[in-house]
Amino acid sequence: MKITVMTADEQILTLDVDPNESVENVKALLEVETSVPLQKQQLLFNGKEVRNPEKLSALGVKDDDLLMMVSGGGGAAAASSGSANDLSFNPDGSAVNPSAFQQHIRRDSNMMGQLFQSDPELAQAILGNDLNRLQEILRLRHRQKDEYRRQKEEELALLYADPFDVEAQKKIEAAIRQKGIDENWEAALEHNPEAFARVVMLYVDMEVMVSH
Template identity: 55%
Template sequence: MKLSVLAPDERIVPLDVEPDELVENLKAILEVETSIPLNEQQILHHGKEIPNHGRLNAAGVVENDLLMLVSSTLSRQNGPGPSPNANPLALNSDGSAANPAAFLNHLRGDANIMSQLMQRSPEIGKAIVTGDIEVMQRFLRQQHAHQQHLRSQIDLMNADPFDIDAQRKIEEAIRQKNVDENWEAAVEHNPEAFARVIMLYVDMEVNSVPLKAFVDSGAQTTIISKDCAERCGLLRLLDRRYVGIAKGVGQSEIVGRIHVAPLKIGVNYYPCSFTVLDQPDLEFIFGLDMLRKHQCSIDLKDNVLRVGGGEIAVPFLQEKDLPLNILGSDGPPPKAVSTPVDSKTGKTVANEFAPAPVQVTSGAGGSSDLSLAQAQEAKKRARSPQDLEVKVTRLMELGFDREAVTQALSLCNGNEEQAASFLFGG
């Protein structure tokens, strides 16, 4: 164990001794180094004298500690103990210098002390050279706290092995040591784990309106906020029968569904359907339904989103390309699950393009399961001339003529969503 001893002549004596060395043996070594008789020596550690029969580790002395050697002859001349005013290197109980200015001036004027400090503790050496008292005092307090921690570890090792409280403290100390070692290993070998992970965003256009799309394979459906849908001019296509509650980490109200709209990814256009949420802090989530439909793959090696089996590759956006409101709202979205609700009766209905039967909160405020009889009845209503005309009208609003729309619905057995995909794909 390496120690430094401050002699009365203000000389620092470096020593290398065993941790359990007797203080009496230490004094014998110092007698040779300083010429002060053993019986006139007093060894002080943090202002407290260590008796001759004591051992260094039992007194709380640890590696790189600074001890003070006082001659009893000088002590009798100067009073009953060292005072901060008489010794510029005296320390307070918290480890800080009792007289910081005198501490700085004294150390700065001794080339031998400064050389040793710059080698062992460059931070405090630099603070002394620049005259930064605050940094020096903070460093001294930190060193003192570290030494106190080491001393507490020594006390635990010397504690009664049958003391339950001592064993609990030892267990906690071992656990904390493992945590600290694990943290140090992570800092050295896996520093990127401490960096912020930016979610996957790409540039897309919905109905010719550019936006930052959050690519999330964990979202069951593609989601657009009501405000974003309004900005994209799609609220006129909102089907309010598809209301419900989206549940996940939190929950949000589903205000409806937009069955098909043009989505531009790269240079190509793709038909896309959206679940509309009344959630202002969310803009657009490209979910698993559309990822599957358009055969997308998330390529993290090349940092791109590949669409259509690889025909289009769109790069994921860097942090600098994302607005602050998106960076502050990264997190898992609610899982959107909706079911059609009759706007007049408030009861759950279904048709051939409705999602699988699930329990959700309906517009009437209740939860219900879709029965087979209800599904069959809804399917008949969906194929009625009145409903067919509604589908034709909605598809014509997307820019297709009546003949093409009628033919597409006929080929798709009245499925509006499939017909829209057919029309866009054709």
């Protein structure tokens, strides 16, 4: 069967392996492909670290499944010991416990896949070993969201100044919808870090009455 492995530097590798192959042998193949020593590899499947003696078939790995390879570090066990406060954010947007936050996100392969699509720079920092860089990017994203929110609030105020203009009303409707999306995103970051990078698109049915 064929499996796909995504590495920390965004390499996408396709390996042809036997379903009964051990994780250790898969790591040996990856060592040849990536030059990362077997001992320093950490393989994740469905958000959980897989161990060397385990066989792919026993783990439920099937044809065309995705695994992620990150550099070994604190490991998934270290992340699971963190408290809820360890996964929260400071007022400047940085993580209270960047190591716990990093390991928590690393363990969710679906979340990492979304991050690589939506914010590859942040995904790289999460998979890397520089926690200062991770904190810098989190602060930058926080500042960018604050600036974006301020701009939208200013635009909304200007639009409300002429509420009977048809084009203004369309923009008001779009701005309200976007504001709901942004608030949902902020709430997810603050209260549900496990939902990080998953934005629920909110839509409001609205009928605009125009007076002439």
